[in-house]
Amino acid sequence: DIQMTQSPSTLSASVGDRVTITCRASQSFSSWLAWYQQKPGKAPKLLIYQTSRLDSGVPSRFSGSGSGTEFTLTISSLQPDDFATYYCQQYHDYPLTFGGGTKVEVK
Amino acid sequence: QVQLQESGPGLVKPSETLSLTCTVSGGSISNYYWSWIRQPPGKGLEWIGYTYYSGSTNYNPSLKSRVTISADTSKNQISLRLSSVSAADTAIYYCAKGQGYTPGSWGHGLLVTVSS
Numbered sequence: 253d254i255q256m257t258q259s260p261s262t263l264s265a266s267v268g269d270r271v272t273i274t275c276r277a278s279q280s281f282s283s284w285l286a287w288y289q290q291k292p293g294k295a296p297k298l299l300i301y302q303t304s305r306l307d308s309g310v311p312s313r314f315s316g317s318g319s320g321t322e323f324t325l326t327i328s329s330l331q332p333d334d335f336a337t338y339y340c341q342q343y344h345d346y347p348l349t350f351g352g353g354t355k356v357e358v359k
Numbered sequence: 360q361v362q363l364q365e366s367g368p369g370l371v372k373p374s375e376t377l378s379l380t381c382t383v384s385g386g387s388i389s390n391y392y393w394s395w396i397r398q399p400p401g402k403g404l405e406w407i408g409y410t411y412y413s414g415s416t417n418y419n420p421s422l423k424s425r426v427t428i429s430a431d432t433s434k435n436q437i438s439l440r441l442s443s444v445s446a447a448d449t450a451i452y453y454c455a456k457g458q459g460y461t462p463g464s465w466g467h468g469l470l471v472t473v474s475s
Contacts, residue, residue, distance in 0.1 A: 253420075286461045288404075295465040296404065301458050339404055343461040347419040348394075348406040 254279050254342050258351035264359040271327040273354045275340035280320045284344040287316055287325045290353075291336045299338075300325065330356070361386040363454050363466035371473050377444050381437040381454030381466060388412045388430055392457030393437040395428055397450040398468075405450075409457070410437060444473045 255278035265271050275285070283303045288296035298307045300316040303323060313328045327334055335358060340351040367379035381393070395407040408418035410428040418426050427440040437454055451470050455462035 284460070286458075295453055295468050296462075297465070298458055298461070298463050301461055301463075307458065307463070341404070341406075341461065346417050347408075347421070348461070350404040350406070352403050 253347055254281070254345055254349050256340055256342055256349050256351040258338075258340055258354050260354060261352065262355045262357060264357050265330050266359045267330055267332055269330045269359075271330050271334075271356060273325045273338055273340075273356075275318075275323045275325070275351050277321045277323070277342060279345075281342065281344035282319055284342060285316070285318065285323045286341045286343065287314075288339045288341065289334075289336045290339065296339060327356075361456055361464055363456065363464060365452060365454055365466045365469040367469060367471070369470060369472060371444055371448075371471060372475050373445055373473055374443055377439070377441040377448065377452075377471055377473075379439045379452055379454075379469060379471070381439075383435045383437070383456070388432060388435050388437065392460060393428075393430060394455045394457065394462045395437075395439045396453045396455060396462060396465075397448075398453070399450045400470075406462075407439065407441075407452075446473050449473045 257276045285303045287300040290296040304316045315326045337353045337355045362384045364382045371377045389412045392409045394409040410416045425442045451468040453468045455465040
């Protein structure tokens with residue numbers, strides 16, 4: 253299985269901050285990487301697929317990049333609605349595997 | 360916009376079989392991959408497996424011996440069966456429509472507790 257490791261596990265930030273979350277894979281792959289946002293009591297929501305493609309309706313302040321074993325999710329200017337937990341997930345190989353999550357909390 | 364709704368018993372006894380249904384409305388299940396994912400309370404996400412509408416499947420090896428996922432195009436439903444459950448299978452179970460090969464649109468989820 254491809255292991256996905258996210259850092260940090262918790263991130264304290266303020267509205268307007270630029271936020272970066274990193275996801276590292278135990279094996280190298282090119283682009284089959286997705287990012288999800290989950291709020292308490294809700295299902296995860298797909299933000300980004302294929303490393304950098306925004307899903308429909310996702311604000312442009314979200315962006316994704318990376319390749320090989322290191323991928324990043326960036327929020328250019330954190331908004332109140334963005335405080336949530338974020339998960340990366342690889343779909344380069346089966347089984348699909350998720351990172352452990354990064355909780356973005358109010359500083 | 361497609362909507363997914365998980366249904367089934369919220370309580371299952373140890374050693375029994377967990378059976379859930381995902382009813383899809385607002386679109387056909389044809390031509391898409393459909394995944395089941397679970398999340399133990401307060402923990403991370405685990406992919407259980409997928410079915411393509413035509414019937415091909417792929418399961419997480421950690422669950423493969425106990426899981427069956429199938430599609431019913433006549434009812435526009437996806438089903439999950441997980442046998443010989445234990446407390447470790449207590450989780451919120453989600454079904455999701457594929458965005459290509461990755462889960463895209465998710466249902467609201469259903470909490471299933473394994474307890475006698």
